[in-house]
Amino acid sequence: MAVRPILTAPDPRLKVVSTPVETVDDGIRKLIADMTDSMYAADGIGLAAIQIGEPKRIIVMDLDQRDGNKNPRHFINPVITWRSDELASFEEGCLSVPEIWEDVERAERIKAEYLDSDGKKHELEADSLLATCLQHEMDHLEGILFIDHLSKLKRSMLLRKLQKAKRLKDAG
């Protein structure tokens, strides 16, 4: 297991569409362990494989760790099979878009299918933060960041802010 660096926007790799996992083997489980370590080290609640530079359709998530209990979940090849018409708005952030939080509107409830780290298929109905987080992470698999849901004007403003912060960090 290893903590790996997390890519940040505007790194072009974050725009890559990830490919499905063909076989859930030890290599995939090792990648999931690295993703989970990297997520915890960065104090995040979700991470997609492409965020550590691996274009595979894998997500790790832990929505409960803020209470001090680690309860990681893994989603391999997740697919949304249903979305509610009702929308919900949450203030989102992203480890690849550091220090920026903005409201994003998404389906309030979804149904999804995915494989677990043993390759077993599961179905899930999600609402609230889990539904939002799954949709956010699944966007990463398509090369989409949460700021891509904002207006073009707002997005370029935020990207400029991000690049300025990066330069300051590199200089300091």
Ligand code: NI
């Ligand atoms: Ni993200």
